Amino acid sequence: DSGVTQTPKHLITATGQRVTLRCSPRSGDLSVYWYQQSLDQGLQFLIQYYNGEERAKGNILERFSAQQFPDLHSELNLSSLELGDSALYFCASSVGKPYLTQLKQETQYFGPGTRLLVL
Amino acid sequence: ELKVEQNPLFLSMQEGKNYTIYCNYSTTSDRLYWYRQDPGKSLESLFVLLSNGAVKQEGRLMASLDTKARLSTLHITAAVHDLSATYFCAVLKTSYDKVIFGPGTSLSVIP
Numbered sequence: 001d002s003g004v005t006q007t008p009k010h011l012i013t014a015t016g017q018r019v020t021l022r023c024s025p026r027s028g029d030l031s032v033y034w035y036q037q038s039l040d041q042g043l044q045f046l047i048q049y050y051n052g053e054e055r056a057k058g059n060i061l062e063r064f065s066a067q068q069f070p071d072l073h074s075e076l077n078l079s080s081l082e083l084g085d086s087a088l089y090f091c092a093s094s095v096g097k098p099y100l101t102q103l104k105q106e107t108q109y110f111g112p113g114t115r116l117l118v119l
Numbered sequence: 120e121l122k123v124e125q126n127p128l129f130l131s132m133q134e135g136k137n138y139t140i141y142c143n144y145s146t147t148s149d150r151l152y153w154y155r156q157d158p159g160k161s162l163e164s165l166f167v168l169l170s171n172g173a174v175k176q177e178g179r180l181m182a183s184l185d186t187k188a189r190l191s192t193l194h195i196t197a198a199v200h201d202l203s204a205t206y207f208c209a210v211l212k213t214s215y216d217k218v219i220f221g222p223g224t225s226l227s228v229i230p
Binding site: 002035042043044045056058059090092106107108109110111112113 | 161209223
């Protein structure tokens with residue numbers, strides 16, 4: 001158990017709908033990362049937050065958005081869903097501010113993932 | 120454009136044997152990461168490598184980084200069945216603010 005929790009574990013929805021995925025980082029971790037894993041695209045980095053602020057943006061679509069709240073949990077919002085959005089969505093957390101910390105503080109701990117199926 | 124390649128993509132090896140997984144990337148990087156993913160499971164961080172010549176070891180796994188060759192290796196020593204998993208490398212380019220993953224190497228260790 002990494003200490004990172006994600007809800008829900010599974011989500012089935014229809015095209016055009018909107019869903020929210022939730023991630024709670026390990027206690028004490030300030031950084032949260034979101035990743036998407038699909039058969040077509042492989043693993044992709046989506047977005048990263050540090051202590052409530054967006055730190056880096058990867059291949060996140062405009063239909064997707066995220067935020068990190070004052071209690072450090074994060075939500076990933078996916079809207080106008082398409083079939084191709086079906087994937088596993090992982091979040092991860094780490095202790096420190098990305099890139100500028102001791103490497104040990106960059107070690108990411110991953111949640112169990114949310115499996116999204118868009119029908 | 121930053122691209123990351125891994126080879127082999129599939130590897131079947133016998134217990135007790137040694138083997139190496141290669142990770143090549145196309146431009147200079149600021150960090151090189153290795154991850155493990157068990158079938159149907161989440162990811163686990165294995166190593167973070169920063170500088171040229173960096174070597175890190177954990178159990179039967181050893182990762183190294185050659186920034187001049189833009190190459191990282193993950194060496195498996197005396198493989199055991201528990202190492203069966205998919206191994207991903209990923210490269211961070213801070214100026215792009217991006218982490219790019221390789222396609223993964225699916226390792227199967229046969230008793």
